[in-house]
Amino acid sequence: MLPVVALVGRPNVGKSTLFNVLTRSRDALVADMPGVTRDRHYGVCRSGERPFVVVDTGGLSGVDDAMDVLTAKQVRLAIDEANVLVFVVDAREGLLPQDYVILNELRRSGKTIIAAVNKTDGLEEDAVLAEFSAFGVGKILPLSAAHNRGTADLIEMVLPLLPADEASATEAEGEDGSIRVAIVGRPNAGKSTLINRLLGEDRLIVSDVAGTTRDPIRVPLERDGKRYTLIDTAGIRRKARVEEAVEKFSVIKTLQSIAAAQVVVVMIDARENLADQDLTLIGYAMDEGRALVIAINKWDGLDQYQRDECMRALDRRLVFVEWAKQVHISALHGSGLRELMRAVVRAHASATKVLVSSDLTKTLEKAYEGYQPPLVHGHAPKLRFAHPGGNNPPTIVIHGTRTKHIAPAYQRYLENFFRKRYKLEGTPVRIAFRESE
Ligand code: GDP
Numbered sequence: 001m002l003p004v005v006a007l008v009g010r011p012n013v014g015k016s017t018l019f020n021v022l023t024r025s026r027d028a029l030v031a032d033m034p035g036v037t038r039d040r041h042y043g044v045c046r047s048g049e050r051p052f053v054v055v056d057t058g059g060l061s062g063v064d065d066a067m068d069v070l071t072a073k074q075v076r077l078a079i080d081e082a083n084v085l086v087f088v089v090d091a092r093e094g095l096l097p098q099d100y101v102i103l104n105e106l107r108r109s110g111k112t113i114i115a116a117v118n119k120t121d122g123l124e125e126d127a128v129l130a131e132f133s134a135f136g137v138g139k140i141l142p143l144s145a146a147h148n149r150g151t152a153d154l155i156e157m158v159l160p161l162l163p164a165d166e167a168s169a170t171e172a173e174g175e176d177g178s179i180r181v182a183i184v185g186r187p188n189a190g191k192s193t194l195i196n197r198l199l200g201e202d203r204l205i206v207s208d209v210a211g212t213t214r215d216p217i218r219v220p221l222e223r224d225g226k227r228y229t230l231i232d233t234a235g236i237r238r239k240a241r242v243e244e245a246v247e248k249f250s251v252i253k254t255l256q257s258i259a260a261a262q263v264v265v266v267m268i269d270a271r272e273n274l275a276d277q278d279l280t281l282i283g284y285a286m287d288e289g290r291a292l293v294i295a296i297n298k299w300d301g302l303d304q305y306q307r308d309e310c311m312r313a314l315d316r317r318l319v320f321v322e323w324a325k326q327v328h329i330s331a332l333h334g335s336g337l338r339e340l341m342r343a344v345v346r347a348h349a350s351a352t353k354v355l356v357s358s359d360l361t362k363t364l365e366k367a368y369e370g371y372q373p374p375l376v377h378g379h380a381p382k383l384r385f386a387h388p389g390g391n392n393p394p395t396i397v398i399h400g401t402r403t404k405h406i407a408p409a410y411q412r413y414l415e416n417f418f419r420k421r422y423k424l425e426g427t428p429v430r431i432a433f434r435e436s437e
């Protein structure tokens with residue numbers, strides 16, 4: 001599971017600046033993708049040896065309307081679910097009474113605390129640290145988030161404090177030949193209904209579901225001769241009340257499930273308008289490079305007009321993932337589930353497809369002949385050869401010259417060209433350029 005680090009502190013100390021530095025995606029392609037929405041509170045830091053979830057708890061103050069209440073709940077959840085708390089303070093303002101209030105709250109959680117003293121740029125670091133040592137927090141670090149100074153040290157300090165990596169367990173699970181599937185979606189999209197449907201129909205024996213609250217539950221499922229491992233957070237346990245769905249919804253667990261899965265099924269409620277949160281979930285899955293299937297649930301009982309409207313709206317807003325299959329289902333009645341699982345299998349097959357260098361190079365030549373990248377200062381970027389750079393998602397490494405200047409639009413052209421040639425349905429495709437003479 002991805003470990004979790006929460007940034008906590010007063011408003012204006014620089015939490016969101018720090019969050020942006022830590023979570024800045026290395027993958028420019030995904031960052032440039034039009035239509036991908038980002039959540040400014042949750043992200044994954046990949047600059048260290050091991051990725052971890054970063055939560056910016058910026059929304060701690062002023063809980064008034066319903067949305068804020070939800071945010072405040074998510075903040076508390078974040079502190080609950082965090083492995084390490086980074087307590088951010090402002091070197092310029094010094095140590096304020098509110099800082100002590102927050103620190104006491106954090107101490108009550110019993111979690112490891114790192115005091116990050118931000119905005120030290122232009123200040124005498126030793127004097128600043130001396131002042132803040134009054135907190136009595138053993139782990140203290142000077143920082144300038146805005147100038148990206150000290151952030152690498154922060155990551156270095158965080159990593160050893162995280163629980164042991166369970167990657168080996170994950171790998172072992174992959175070896176049983178099952179496809180790891182995460183079913184994610186907003187509260188009330190129908191996740192638990194779907195999971196219970198899938199499990200109930202095959203009268204599957206649920207292996208030890210006890211699990212602690214922290215661990216997402218993994219349940220084996222066999223259907224039509226295929227084996228799956230469903231990775232779930234709250235959906236598998238039946239809920240007593242509908243409100244519970246909102247209370248139990250955890251962005252962090254969703255991120256962890258996505259990271260642990262091979263294929264992500266994003267469930268959308270056909271009766272609701274597509275929300276930013278739906279797009280954000282899709283954005284997370286893309287950031288992780290996961291294969292993706294979109295399940296449009298509650299298709300039952302809609303008339304033809306409503307169905308047409310729904311499809312039109314989704315096609316318009318989901319152009320950036322037009323490669324992801326949309327399946328209309330009714331989790332309640334069990335319709336469309338065979339098609340859904342078929343789409344999962346196909347997406348997984350695409351994501352793990354074996355690509356061959358010689359053929360990739362031939363395809364690259366064809367793509368280049370068809371349409372060349374625009375000139376850069378009068379010179380055409382040259383693309384010479386290609387080879388596979390890994391699976392899940394399929395990555396194609398292209399060697400050439402002036403590749404730094406290749407525009408995102410041309411990169412997408414290449415991506416689509418390869419996608420078509422190899423029938424890569426339901427998975428992102430990544431192109432990585434290497435400069436070579
Ligand atoms: P948040 O409310 O805690 O999320 O704080 P923000 O990240 O929004 O930052 C508040 C203000 O502090 C902004 O104007 C930032 O530009 C500024 N700031 C953030 N980090 C630094 C820093 O390292 N040095 C200086 N001088 N200013 C910073």
Ligand code: GDP
Pocket residue numbers: 185186187188189190191192193194235239242245297298299300301329330331332333
């Ligand atoms: P979750 O929060 O995503 O796990 O959502 P639930 O599975 O708890 O479903 C939320 C509500 O939607 C419940 O009242 C379900 O009975 C209802 N629901 C789920 N799937 C369908 C469906 O396919 N059709 C209809 N009409 N209702 C559904």
